[in-house]
Amino acid sequence: MSENPDTSGPHLWLVWWKAYHSIEKYDRQSIQKLGFATLSDFAVLEVLLHKGPQPVNSIGRRVLLTSGSITAAVDRAEAKGLVERRSSPTDRRVVEVHLTEAGQELIERAFSKHAEALEEVFAEFSSEERDTLYRLMKSVGKRADDLNRA
Amino acid sequence: MSENPDTSGPHLWLVWWKAYHSIEKYDRQSIQKLGFATLSDFAVLEVLLHKGPQPVNSIGRRVLLTSGSITAAVDRAEAKGLVERRSSPTDRRVVEVHLTEAGQELIERAFSKHAEALEEVFAEFSSEERDTLYRLMKSVGKRADDLNRA
DNA sequence: TCGATTAGTCTTGATGTCGAGAGAACGCCG
């Protein structure tokens, strides 16, 4: 048993990747139990809940989906009566996506349950550990963004 | 400016998710520069390089793809002459996927370049920080796996 | 004011992956 694990770039990324997928699986299951077919459908509603009515592209940037995908997701949500499209009063090119009352109610309840589930994942960590993890991940994320821009 | 960031479960997961996608984008670009169409194609060859010849399902478990996806990826690699299928001598159900010499040479060179690229992402971290990040991520991953099994 | 550029949305076609199921082979147990 070596005390020092392999912390090379590729291996750190592997661990990151593996844990990510484990959490994501848990995440997806939690969301499906709440009645959503796909992660994107939940994500769109959540953005609308926390950030207010948004144009299509703006939602897409936040959840890392293209406008085409958002169009489809909004179509699905609209078919269920959870959101509605309203053309912006100030810019007629943009379509603002609004939560309906039903949608608002649904996503509020779902998000709170989902938040509890996610809390479970990190439940064993002290607040120091949370802070450290947060700081390190944030830093790596920024670094990767910089590299992507370069 | 608060000194303590929001380290709730949902927010930690959000940071994890965002940084993951930043790295993944960088990862994908690096791999595409090396001439691979998709991440899966690279991943399959990499598994074969580091773990030796493998049956289809075994590859799939390692890279988190279903057997159907691996079949397709192996088809692509086989068409390029990078791998070949050999039926197992001991179990006639299984098809062992082997690297060809061309494939071996290609993935060795590609992996080493790719490893350098990934090293860049974590280049700013001290070895203590690497260890910490490694330990925390590993722990969360295990926790999520446990929750998935439960 | 007019023309060109930019921004925003939607449509369409392609693609990689998944999920379920079929078919073959294995191995255990009675």
Next chain:
DNA sequence: CGGCGTTCTCTCGACATCAAGACTAATCGA
């Protein structure tokens, strides 16, 4: 030795996403 559940691969249909292009509207410069 014979049956039965299991394991393995592949096929096929469905699907969410993406990428590129079309179309409309706004903006900015001349």
